[in-house]
Amino acid sequence: MRWVKRHLLPAYAFLAFCYLLLPIAVVILFSFNAPSGRYNYVWEGFTLDNWIHWDAPSGIQSAVVKSLEIGVVSTVCATVLGTLLALAIVRHRFRGRGATNMLIFLPMSTPEIVLGASLLTLFLNRQIVTGFGTIFIAHVMFIVSYVVVTVKARLIDFDRHLEEAAMDLGANEWVTFRKVTLPLLAPAILSAALLGFALSIDDFVITYFVSGPTQTFPLFVWGAARVAVPPQVNVVASAIFMVAVLVMIGNVLWGLRARRARESMPAAVPIPEALPRPEPI
Amino acid sequence: MSFLHRHKGLTPYLLLLPGILWLALFFVAPLGFLGYQSLQSGTFDTGYTFDWAFSNYWNAISDYHEQFVRSFVYAGIATILALLVSYPLVYWIAFRAGRWKNVFLILIVAPLFVTYLVRTLAWLNILADEGPVVGFLRDIHVLGPDGRLLATSVAVVAGITYNFLPFMALPVYVSLEQIDARLLEAAEDLYASKRQAFLHVTLPLSAPGIVAGTLLTFIPAAGDFINAQLLGTPRQYMVGNVIQSKFLDVLDYPSAAALSFILMALILVGLLAYARAVGTERLTG
Amino acid sequence: MSTPITRRQLVERGAAGLTLLSLPGLLAACGGSSGGGGGELADVLRFSNWPLYIDYDEKAKTHPTLDQFTAKTGIKVEYFEDINSNAEYFGKIQRPLSQGQSIDRDIIVLTDNERFLGLMIDKGWVEELDKDLIPNFTNLIDAQKSPPFDPDRKYSLPWQSGMTGIAWNEKITGPVTTVTQLFEDPKLKGKVTALNGMGDTPGLVMLDNGDDPSNVTDETWNAAVERIQSAVDSGQIRRFTGNDYAQPLSQGDLAAAIAWSGDIYQLLSSNPSLKWALPTKGGIIWTDNMIIPTGGSVPTASTYMNFVYDPKIAAQITAYVAYVPPVSGTQAVLQKSDPELAKSQLVFPSDEVLAKTHQYDSAALNNQDYIEQWQRVLGA
Numbered sequence: 001m002r003w004v005k006r007h008l009l010p011a012y013a014f015l016a017f018c019y020l021l022l023p024i025a026v027v028i029l030f031s032f033n034a035p036s037g038r039y040n041y042v043w044e045g046f047t048l049d050n051w052i053h054w055d056a057p058s059g060i061q062s063a064v065v066k067s068l069e070i071g072v073v074s075t076v077c078a079t080v081l082g083t084l085l086a087l088a089i090v091r092h093r094f095r096g097r098g099a100t101n102m103l104i105f106l107p108m109s110t111p112e113i114v115l116g117a118s119l120l121t122l123f124l125n126r127q128i129v130t131g132f133g134t135i136f137i138a139h140v141m142f143i144v145s146y147v148v149v150t151v152k153a154r155l156i157d158f159d160r161h162l163e164e165a166a167m168d169l170g171a172n173e174w175v176t177f178r179k180v181t182l183p184l185l186a187p188a189i190l191s192a193a194l195l196g197f198a199l200s201i202d203d204f205v206i207t208y209f210v211s212g213p214t215q216t217f218p219l220f221v222w223g224a225a226r227v228a229v230p231p232q233v234n235v236v237a238s239a240i241f242m243v244a245v246l247v248m249i250g251n252v253l254w255g256l257r258a259r260r261a262r263e264s265m266p267a268a269v270p271i272p273e274a275l276p277r278p279e280p281i
Numbered sequence: 282m283s284f285l286h287r288h289k290g291l292t293p294y295l296l297l298l299p300g301i302l303w304l305a306l307f308f309v310a311p312l313g314f315l316g317y318q319s320l321q322s323g324t325f326d327t328g329y330t331f332d333w334a335f336s337n338y339w340n341a342i343s344d345y346h347e348q349f350v351r352s353f354v355y356a357g358i359a360t361i362l363a364l365l366v367s368y369p370l371v372y373w374i375a376f377r378a379g380r381w382k383n384v385f386l387i388l389i390v391a392p393l394f395v396t397y398l399v400r401t402l403a404w405l406n407i408l409a410d411e412g413p414v415v416g417f418l419r420d421i422h423v424l425g426p427d428g429r430l431l432a433t434s435v436a437v438v439a440g441i442t443y444n445f446l447p448f449m450a451l452p453v454y455v456s457l458e459q460i461d462a463r464l465l466e467a468a469e470d471l472y473a474s475k476r477q478a479f480l481h482v483t484l485p486l487s488a489p490g491i492v493a494g495t496l497l498t499f500i501p502a503a504g505d506f507i508n509a510q511l512l513g514t515p516r517q518y519m520v521g522n523v524i525q526s527k528f529l530d531v532l533d534y535p536s537a538a539a540l541s542f543i544l545m546a547l548i549l550v551g552l553l554a555y556a557r558a559v560g561t562e563r564l565t566g
Numbered sequence: 567m568s569t570p571i572t573r574r575q576l577v578e579r580g581a582a583g584l585t586l587l588s589l590p591g592l593l594a595a596c597g598g599s600s601g602g603g604g605g606e607l608a609d610v611l612r613f614s615n616w617p618l619y620i621d622y623d624e625k626a627k628t629h630p631t632l633d634q635f636t637a638k639t640g641i642k643v644e645y646f647e648d649i650n651s652n653a654e655y656f657g658k659i660q661r662p663l664s665q666g667q668s669i670d671r672d673i674i675v676l677t678d679n680e681r682f683l684g685l686m687i688d689k690g691w692v693e694e695l696d697k698d699l700i701p702n703f704t705n706l707i708d709a710q711k712s713p714p715f716d717p718d719r720k721y722s723l724p725w726q727s728g729m730t731g732i733a734w735n736e737k738i739t740g741p742v743t744t745v746t747q748l749f750e751d752p753k754l755k756g757k758v759t760a761l762n763g764m765g766d767t768p769g770l771v772m773l774d775n776g777d778d779p780s781n782v783t784d785e786t787w788n789a790a791v792e793r794i795q796s797a798v799d800s801g802q803i804r805r806f807t808g809n810d811y812a813q814p815l816s817q818g819d820l821a822a823a824i825a826w827s828g829d830i831y832q833l834l835s836s837n838p839s840l841k842w843a844l845p846t847k848g849g850i851i852w853t854d855n856m857i858i859p860t861g862g863s864v865p866t867a868s869t870y871m872n873f874v875y876d877p878k879i880a881a882q883i884t885a886y887v888a889y890v891p892p893v894s895g896t897q898a899v900l901q902k903s904d905p906e907l908a909k910s911q912l913v914f915p916s917d918e919v920l921a922k923t924h925q926y927d928s929a930a931l932n933n934q935d936y937i938e939q940w941q942r943v944l945g946a
Contacts, residue, residue: 013373016366017388020446023403024395030406038618038832039813041406056627059647085300092293100297107308109496109552111504113521114541117528118311121318121538129662141307144300202396204507209528212658213669215648221398225511226650227617227809229402237399244394245387252383324934325660326685344942410819429756431819432804514805515798515945522945530653531941532660 024241031234038228050231054239057230063220064236070132070216071200074139079193081140082147083185089148090155108145115142116209123210130212138210139203143196150195154188187255194247201240312545319538329535337539345523345540349547352519355434355509356502359441360449363498364491366442367450372483375457382458389450392443401440401511408436408512437517440508445501449494456490457483492559500548520544608863610642611635611870614655614674616854617647618832619726621886631882635873641866649675651808656682659859663691668861673870675725679765679852681931683722684715686857692721693858699868702875707894709920710853714928722855723871724892726828726884729915729923730766730850733825735815736839742822743846745774749797757821759814760794762806764940765926766850767794767824773848773924782930787939795943806944815840827912831888842912844922851923853892888913 030040034047055061089100107115119138123130162184166176182189204218211219221233319337323329342349367389374385392400408414408430418424430436460483468478506521520540527537621631632643649655655676659669663686676683686692697703706723716722734742738757742748748758749771760767768790769779775793777786797803804820811823816837830842858867873879877895884891885904890913900908911919930936 009369009373009377012369016370017385019366019443020389020392023400023407023443024392026403026406027395027399039816041409041813041817053627058645081300081303084296088293088296092296094290094293094297100301103301103304103309107304109500109548110545111501111521111548113504113506113524114315114545115308115311117524117537117541118315119307120528121314121534122307122311124534124661125314125318127661127665129667130658137307140303144303148300198394202393204397208525212662213648218396218398221396221402223617223648223650225398225402225810228813233399237396240396241391241394245391248387248390249384252387255383326932326934405813409817411817427756429819431814432756515943518945526941526944529657530651531937532653532657533938 027234028238028241031231031238033231033234035231038230040229040231040234050235054232054235057224057232059215060217060220060230060232060236063215063217066132066214067201067217070135070139071197074136074143074200075193075196077136078140078143078196079147079189082144082192082196083151083189085144086148086151086155090152090158104145104148106145107142108149112142112203112205113209116206119206120209130210131214134210134212135207135214135216138206139200142203142206143199146195146199147192150192151185151188154185158184191251194251198244315538315541318534319542321535321538323535325532325534334535337535338543341536341539341543345520348518348520348523349543351517352503352521352544353547355438355441355517355519356499356505358438359445359502360495360499362438362442363446363449364453364494367446367494368453371450371454371457375454375460386451386454389454390447393447397444398507398511401444401507404436404440404443404512405431431512432514434513434517436512437508440512441502441505444505444508445498448497448501452493452497453487453490456487456493460486488559492555496552496555500552503548504544606863606865607869608641608672608866610644611673611866612644612646612671612862613870614646614649614671615725616649616675619647619675619854619887619889620645621883631874631879634879635870638873639869641869643870646671652677652680652682656685660691663860664689666860669859670861671859672862672867673856674859675854675856677763677852677854678713678715678928679769679850679926679931680763681928681937683855683857684928684932686859687716687721691860693860693862693864693867694720695723695858695871696864696868699865700872700875702872702893705875705877705893705895707892710892713853713925716855722857723875725854725856725874726887726889727851727853727892728889729827729844729912730761730763730770730824730852731827731842731844732770732822733811733815733830733840733842734822735818735820735837736841738818738821741841741843743843745770745845745847748822748824749793749802754821755800755802756804757819758797758803759805759807759811759820759823760797760803761811761824761826762808762944764937765852765931767806768940769850769924769926770824770845773850774845776847779850779924779926782927782936787930787936791939791943798943798945828887828889831910831912844919848922848924850926851890851920852925884913890915 030043031050032046032048033040033043034045034049035042036044050056085100085104088094089097089104116138119134119141120130122128123134128134158181163176163180166180167173171179202218203216204222207216207219208222215223217236221229221237224230224233317331318329320334321329321331322334322337370389374382374389378385395403406412410429410431415424415428415430418430419426419428424430430439464482464486465478468482473481503519504521506519506525509517509519509522524537524540524544527533527540620629622628623630629643629645632645636642655674659674662669676686678684700723703719703723706719710724710727711719713719713722732742732745732748739754742751742754748754768787771790771793772779772782772786775786775789777789779786794803807823809826809829811820811825812829812833814820815823815825816833825842827842830840833840856867856871858864874883875893877893877899880891880893880896881899881903884896885900885907888907888910897908897914907913915923
């Protein structure tokens with residue numbers, strides 16, 4: 001009985017992972033399928049052809065390229081805007097701080113369909129033609145909040161002693177920011193950027209409303225789902241998946257290495273965090 | 282000296298300006314336009330005129346209250362299921378997985394990296410009438426001989442649960458991970474059983490994560506339309522489907538705008554009630 | 567070194583400025599540029615069509631007839647398969663068109679049994695064809711010479727026609743020959759889908775009721791909708807579909823479906839047990855039409871239209887697409903190259919079969935009450 005109890009939780013975890021990863025396995029598996037007809041739902045044989053000729057279905061290549069372009073451009077923009085916002089909120093006191101917090105939080109709590117629909121209404125009313133530009137606007141808008149939340153979390157825990165030490169040593173605010181704050185903030189900014197990029201690449205609902213004639217990859221899949229989804233869709237989805245997982249694993253390994261490097265460093269310079277906080281007098 | 286040194290107080294405003302401007306232009310203003318459009322009347326052919334048509338709201342509620350209720354029910358069930366499924370999983374990762382924590386975390390987040398539509402379509406494959414899952418369920422008599430999973434509310438709710446599970450799992454994980462193990466040791470020292478330790482220490486301490494996870498799951502789920510469209514039938518259609526159809530098929534913008542506003546209002550009301558119950562700081566951080 | 571705060575301030579201002587600047591720039595660059603509307607032949611033809619609706623060489627990954635067009639005229643073709651639904655596509659293009667802006671297309675293809683084709687023409691969002699550049703216009707079959715939405719064929723030319731009937735999977739059920747059987751046979755319960763097109767499903771039901779779909783009245787409409795609604799309520803109809811009945815039908819999730827003729831022909835290669843037929847009481851015939859949206863290049867589009875009205879070219883397209891070609895002489899060409907196809911009733915229906923097909927009332931398609939009622943049936 002004890003054996004069962006002890007292994008119940010890990011067994012459950014294993015089953016839960018199977019459940020989570022089953023559809024992914026199906027997607028990846030069927031990217032290697034060689035369907036004889038239009039439909040890719042029955043396994044008929046292994047082939048690498050779909051991977052080699054991933055751009056065979058017309059429109060898939062331009063859709064993927066568009067998705068990547070929009071992803072990069074909107075992520076960069078949103079990361080910059082979001083980091084600035086996070087810095088302002090965490091480090092400064094100003095009037096309307098609560099309202100600003102609310103404003104940033106609201107897009108995350110609005111259903112995507114409402115965000116998309118309202119943006120479309122704006123564009124329709126102001127007679128702005130929908131396309132790449134409007135997708136860019138929409139993506140930055142909904143990514144910014146996530147960037148703020150991610151960077152803010154790191155900023156709140158940020159030990160300002162290091163910055164104070166740098167300024168005590170003669171650096172001014174800008175140099176301190178550049179050489180102390182930013183590098184320490186870099187992992188959080190990078191995480192935020194990765195999150196933003198992932199959100200942008202995968203976005204369907206908002207993009208659906210504001211894309212006009214432009215096609216991103218998720219929109220291409222939606223169109224294909226109406227008729228027949230070619231195996232190349234699985235190929236692209238699998239490729240994106242594998243790259244993302246590799247990046248995340250890399251991130252984790254890098255973090256592990258950095259930690260090990262720090263731990264193996266001789267403690268010649270006392271790390272401020274390790275110092276006990278002085279008792280208030 | 283420099284401009285900023287003299288106007289130190291301006292720094293935050295300058296930092297805020299670009300982001301706030303963007304949100305004001307592309308989040309707040311559109312909502313304003315949506316509200317304006319929701320009070321218009323007319324058709325696509327004849328054009329729209331603004332005439333304080335509050336009837337749009339009334340009609341939206343009376344015509345589609347079924348879909349509203351359904352959306353919230355589906356989202357609610359999916360959220361609870363997501364919590365029940367993910368809690369033991371992330372508990373195991375936080376407390377038992379040791380060095381491999383981050384790897385398992387990646388596995389939880391991994392599904393999010395397959396395009397939403399593609400992973401929903403995979404379920405079409407897995408839950409097919411002639412597929413292994415349905416076959417198995419028929420064999421063990423959970424489903425009748427003609428039973429099916431696709432095109433039922435079961436499939437839709439299952440799809441929603443699956444798609445938003447990582448959003449529940451991650452916040453819960455974060456709060457579980459932050460629990461100081463010494464607190465649990467202390468509980469044990471005070472003769473608490475494992476179950477009591479869990480109920481009185483772990484669970485309450487993981488509450489912030491559960492709150493965050495619930496919000497991150499419920500809100501997008503309530504507005505979803507893809508799962509209902511791909512895995513369900515019109516009898517499972519949610520508010521999102523109606524809004525999508527009115528905006529893009531029927532081209533009835535005022536009704537669509539009214540529906541969107543009602544959806545948002547309902548969610549905000551729920552949010553405020555929730556916030557009152559659990560405390561605002563937990564929400565906005 | 568100048569004051570660091572100024573630099574920081576510069577960076578912040580620069581970042582903000584950059585994003586704001588890029589905004590209108592992006593919008594201008596990526597918004598609709600007015601196309602080559604006007605009298606000159608362009609170098610590129612921009613053609614939006616439905617998926618799987620033109621010939622395609624799997625091995626070479628090209629569209630042979632498009633290549634032949636380029637070889638003959640020197641005009642390159644940008645081919646987009648981005649029309650999946652008349653309503654959705656129209657929703658995307660109506661805003662720029664309503665402001666007289668071009669949508670960067672010379673030819674788009676819309677269906678005549680949904681209201682949007684008629685709407686485009688009525689609103690004047692189309693350019694007139696240059697018939698002088700389309701001598702092959704005479705190859706248009708008689709039945710298509712004068713449709714109600716474009717009586718003089720000033721703005722449109724058919725691309726392909728198709729028929730709406732009933733498809734079934736032989737392995738799961740015997741022939742499904744009437745709408746009554748489809749909607750009421752208990753053996754088919756929950757394994758049936760209907761098309762979401764307002765001109766398709768109600769049309770078939772009207773025929774089954776003995777009414778005329780080309781002349782819709784409130785009575786005939788209500789009678790049809792009532793029958794459909796009760797089939798939905800009883801669980802007989804699983805759901806409404808566009809093209810997406812094809813996969814479940816092929817897969818065995820469905821026993822039968824209201825379906826389009828050409829789809830079934832293309833499905834036969836992956837599932838030979840699929841059959842299609844017009845219901846005994848009659849079916850609907852519809853036509854996808856090429857039109858030139860505002861701003862499209864009339865001479866370029868007209869040249870292309872003339873090209874595809876050559877029976878030899880039409881034959882190549884039809885051989886792949888398997889819908890009903892509007893170009894007379896196509897059957898004769900195919901009798902030599904693909905006799906099997908030339909005999910197919912799906913692609914070249916006999917006069918007997920054609921007599922049982924009807925076109926749907928285009929005025930009824932625009933009736934706002936009907937539209938809302940239909941949307942309600944569809945569940946939204």
